[in-house]
Amino acid sequence: MDQRPTSSTLRRAAKRRPAKERLAEFHSCFHSKDSVLIIIDPDPDAIGSALAVKRLLWHRVQSATIGMIRPIKRLNNITMARLLKLPLVLMRRVPSEPFTKCVLVDGQPNHNDFFRQLSYTAVIDHHPLHETFASLFSDVRPEYGSTSSIMTEYLKAARIKPSKTLATALLYGIKTDTRSFERHTIVEDIEAFRYLFPLADHNILRKVEISDLSLKDLKVFDKAFERKYIIKDRLFAHLDEVPSADILVELAEFFLKIHDISWSIVSGIYDDNLIVIIRNDGYRKDAGKVIRKAFDSLGTAGGHSAMARAEVPLERLKEVIEKRTSATIENFVRKQLSPFAAGKSQKRGVT
Ligand SMILES: [Mn+2]
Structure with a gap:
């Protein structure tokens, strides 16, 4: 640490x-x-x-x-x-x-x-x-x-x-x-x-x-701007297949620059894994705890108060998603990390 x-x-x-x-x-x-x-x-x-x-x-x-x-x-x-x-x-x-x-x-x-x-x-x-x-x-x-x-x-x-x-x-x-x-x-x-x-x-x-971006990374930025979805003070962006996991980190950090966004949650598929990156302002929050609760039973998940990461093998998503599509994965991530689920027992699964 x-x-x-x-x-x-x-x-x-x-x-x-x-x-x-x-x-x-x-x-x-x-x-x-x-x-x-x-x-x-x-x-x-x-x-x-x-x-x-x-x-x-x-x-x-x-x-x-x-x-x-x-x-x-x-x-x-x-x-x-x-x-x-x-x-x-x-x-x-x-x-x-x-x-x-x-x-x-x-x-x-x-x-x-x-x-x-x-x-x-x-x-x-x-x-x-x-x-x-x-x-x-x-x-x-x-x-x-x-x-x-x-x-x-x-x-x-x-x-x-x-x-x-x-x-x-x-x-x-x-x-x-x-x-x-x-x-x-x-x-x-x-x-x-x-x-x-x-x-x-x-x-x-x-x-x-x-200098941590390449010109082709900007295509992923384009997609992130298009796919961004805001619930309360949380910004979600699910990007499907990405050229590297690092670009998800870049984007999660980038979106946290928006002054009234407290949680930036960027996800994508890399190497047959669903990767979820969280960044937050660290004030009375625990990104590590939140991400463990959401994904620990499906793959690896962990982090600190202000930054966290989860990796879930796509295979394991079968357990929680009936049909694997871009939209169902996106909804699953949103549901697991929804601000309204906090404190309640988070039932997994997307209908
Ligand atoms: Mn050294």
Whole structure:
């Protein structure tokens, strides 16, 4: 569960070896003739961290290549890679040549099959350490909100002032992994953020952060505007088949912008599941409880006071809907989440 940092949750990392010592040890693992592969699973924290490693090794090794184990999928991250012209290379298979050393950031060797096949000179990460691994140098700090915060400390220790591109990527890494300090945050993350903030390009950062739609998503918006149905302070929109479940979340958040709508309920079919997304203003409401009551017996349902999600296999709808059509599914969702059903025992089924 996400928690905003309070004085009790906002801790400081335990005292560790001095940053300078760690940096010296990291640098001592590399030779000027090395061709280094920095391998990542490309999320923003991993990308920012990899760029920092590349910078730390600049002029110290022959070459440093950032290799991604898969293509970038999130539109925000594609936007960042494009606007900042990031030097990221897609690795189609585990490379043997021409790299002499391999560095892993924001992950550990046992996290996936690709990582498992390489041997590492250095691993720097903030995920919990479940299994030990072999690496000449390792720095794992699970208490940190992001690896980008750790890498910012390395840059400071090396007296390297990050370029605008590097500072922007690191800042975005910290922001996404801590969800803007709403989760897993310690004072060191905030200190790294504060240091990077004046160095970053905030126009690019803003464009990256809002770039979560594709042109074809607008077709789904069109349909949502057409299909919206309002009961009291609840807005419903059922969208049939959708290209992704994420678009339902986008729309549920979008409709909550309407000032007198307190509940936004967007549903659709994806991957043979009925998916229902709820967003509300969180004031004396419990979206998680409401959605569990409505759908728990048919599939998975859960969430917090202001956000919730249910997934019901289409097969299971047979139990509550006689004939499965767009209209009967739409009515079923509306009935289950009707403001007039609150407090009463909600009988399932649509006639
Ligand atoms: Mn991370």
